[in-house]
Amino acid sequence: MQSKYLFVTGGVLSSLGKGISSSSIATLLKAAGFKVSILKIDPYINVDPGTMSPLEHGEVFVTADGAETDLDIGHYERFLDTSLEKSNNFTTGQVYLSVIENERQGKYLGKTIQVVPHIVDEIKYRIKEVAKGNDFLVVELGGTVGDIEGMPYLEAMRQMKHELGFKRVISIHVTLIPYIKAAGELKTKPTQHSVQELRRIGISPQIILARSEKPLSKDLKKKLALSCDVDDDSVIVAEDAKSIYQCPLNFLKEGVLNAIARHFGMENITPNMDDWDVLVKKIISPKNTISIGFVGKYLDLKESYKSLTEALVHAGANLDTRIDIKWIDSEKLSQENIAELSDVDGILIPGGFGSRGVEGKICAITYARENKIPFLGICLGMQLAILEFLRNVVQIKEADSIEFNPNTKEPAIYLIEDFIDQNGQAQIRTHKSPMGGTMRLGEYECILKKDSVIYQSYNKQEVIKERHRHRYEANPKYKPMLEKYGMFVSGESKNQLIEAVEIKDHPFFVAVQFHPEFTSRLKNPNLIILDFVRQSLKNKK
Template sequence: MTKFIFVTGGVLSSLGKGITSASIATILKQSGFKVSMLKIDPYLNVDPGTMSPLEHGEVFVTADGAETDLDLGNYERFIDTTLTAKNSFTTGQVYQSVIRRERKGGYLGKTIQVIPHVVDEIKDRIYAAADDKDFLIVELGGTVGDIEGLPFMEAIRAMRHELPKTNIMNIHVSLVPYVKAAGELKTKPTQHSVQELRRIGITPHMLVCRTEKPLPKNLKDKLAFSCDIERNAVIEADDAQSIYQVPLHFIKEGILTPLSEHFCIKLKPNMEKWDTLVKNILIPQDEVTIAFVGKYLDLKESYKSLIEALIHAGAHLNTKINIHWCDSQRIEDEGAYEVIGNSDGILVAGGFGPRGVDGKLAAIKYARENKIPFLGICLGMQLAIVEYARNVLGIENANSVEFDPETKEPVIYLIDEFIDQSGNKQVRTKKSPMGGTMRLGEYPFEPLKGSNLQKAYGKEEVYYERHRHRYEANPAYKEKLENAGMIISGQSNGLIEAVEIKDHPWFVGVQFHPEFTSHLETPNPIILEFVKQANAAN
């Protein structure tokens, strides 16, 4: 029977519930257990796909095409696995399912209520996510006391009565603030947060205390006594240099004991490889500077997976990745050299909309002409084609229909039909209520033999990567591009997946998002190779 760990948060948001959840999952997995994770978001949006990056940060895409919270990316990166749509759901999805069932007569004419109907839908989704795993770690978004989170709290409370005591554990992540003027750590916010949990009917079995200062023994004792928790189950979680240190910190804090005692299991995690990679992140032998060209730089959470993918590559190469943040709009105003300078590699990230596009084009031209290792992702690849068409082929009006719907030279266009993994041309990708159509999820691609793409990925003939985009490279320009020296190095059922340049040491653009499949223990091949090339050019 699956054992469930529910992780809630108190006092305020952004305490690191996701990292806490992923760290505990890592410890369990490295101890030999089959582990999965689930993120519950109490907001009413069906998914974060229509949210602005400035509102919600990055939208993480699963292999089966679900647009999810960025925490799912952390889950995959920590436990080195592939999650699906069932590993994430929102209040919007829950109510949508309940109402849809009611419209079909599924409730046999009964009055639909939060209890039991909405709560039962939540429980069903939690149990479905457990599958055949030994453990399911469930993170509840938001903060205890939020009105939108109450149905989920009730579901957690109800499950306590449906499962053996040794099969369910509640962990509460809370803040122990340091009041500088008084020179003291204060426990009262955590006490009040736990009181609110207990009022709802949930008693936490463990406290994870976020703090800027070490927690003295007497303060841990006070928290244990006032919150009715075992003394060894008060775990200190201070700020770490790297999020990948957190599982190691938890082990040093003694988290194995309360987990083992509660679940009646033996935990002996093998963290040797993990520890080596973390040391490579903290004390690397080499360093390299990557110019990261984007337009959401005021909120770097918009590029969370890509930042982490660079860290993964650095950990395996024992190299520190210095990210030189380059605002594409600033490049438009000041020029590529002034902003990018002498960076060892240039990375042009994805994005939507016309803002900052000219700056990205200038950065791509700078990388091409100065033979600097270059990686373009999604929009970065599309703009590499636009730049090449304009400045090498001499097609001055070459453009994407995303930026100019009336362009006479649509080197990037919006096709009406995508081909799915099975080759079925009739299957259309997700249609959003906003009218946009996305190519979402995992699709196969075939690398060209002898290309930089093929050398990075290895000897297999077909690979799979994830997508999130509306526009595609127009195959009508394929022959012209190839005749002028651009290599179409990756294709997927006739669609252009990757491009390179013949007379350049290492210039690669990919339509997919390689960062979504990069994990600490298994970095993405093309990002790893990009960092290698940048380091070699250093």
């Protein structure tokens, strides 16, 4: 079977949920037994989002092969229960970089380099490479129809439909049906204009995904179908859902697979979503509820922690438990108001960069340690757990990270200047190295100690693989001092980098250097996060 392409575009405005829509359709196709892959195209000129502030673009998601990608790749992995690669996300910056490098090497035989054909050909080449070996490729184009930066991608879509034919390419347009409260009406005009803009450049969508706060009447759906020139049953209502994981089930009820099958000339597509349905019901109506104190510093845009908040949802669904996140701004937390944590069942310290808010996080770690509250520290959270223990238990008051104090006399967290990455390539890193390209990125092995909590959490696996995104490492020089006073190293890399620490006389105090949230899925929650939630449930107040 030749690969079929489903192009998902967005109209009217951004943040309509193209990523969730794309993930939902891909999930349904996979559940029907097809081999499915998914691709996110980002029209911005950055090479990747790695050096962009989380407040600018939300979370940076890291793939197993070490790519820093858009957060929608995280949605794809969580929905499809799969690991994607660097090639499943590309940007305008990457496309232009490739074309310019090819031109410098003389690969275009001295021709004038233009958007058409050279940029568009590079885009088509990258799309087709990802499709290889798959029955379906879902392609999500970031941004909104009408954006200047999106034009080359829409031209690539148009050309692919022309080259491959109607039976191998379908256009799905996600658009807004706003509700005008004063008039008490849902309005279709923005969608009509958005589809007109698509048609102006030669693309006629076959399916409209109508995002709406309220259900659409049959008459309104008929009006949309007529004005947008799609079949009556190809207007799929994407109404606001109680959980994003409900969306595939809603799309299935709306008949999106019928419209796709008919377009491609296929038999009815019937997915098995029974297990998914059970988990969604536990998300929406769980038996239990717990509170987790989430001590972070990027709280102005909670998308900065998207994978971690979703990982908590996954763990909760599998334990039939709702997790109420109590957001605590680490910049405002101190010993004076530490009572903010008195009503939580567990405390979580996520990753982050820079010294802002660090002292508040350390206060939270002290509180969790002294009051025996289940605690999970991630990345920077592990580094701060080590600093807190060295300062307050081992009594090395000057213990610090060279990220915060380059001249510290007690560099418990430091830089390994000649680090070997996952591809065997040497990196030279200093405190002043540029951020891009000098981090430990992607999947690395971690060897677990058999007498540890984390070993039990991971079902007694001796070696696990988890993803990283950080520059600084825990200094092994301090390992004997930590272990003498009760914090022991429970996970190490094969070259003895510290990957996990625990406190022995504590119900659950685990901190890890890696980012376990990147490998959590609805149907397969990450095991250390699952155990953290399980222990917090036991501690329920």
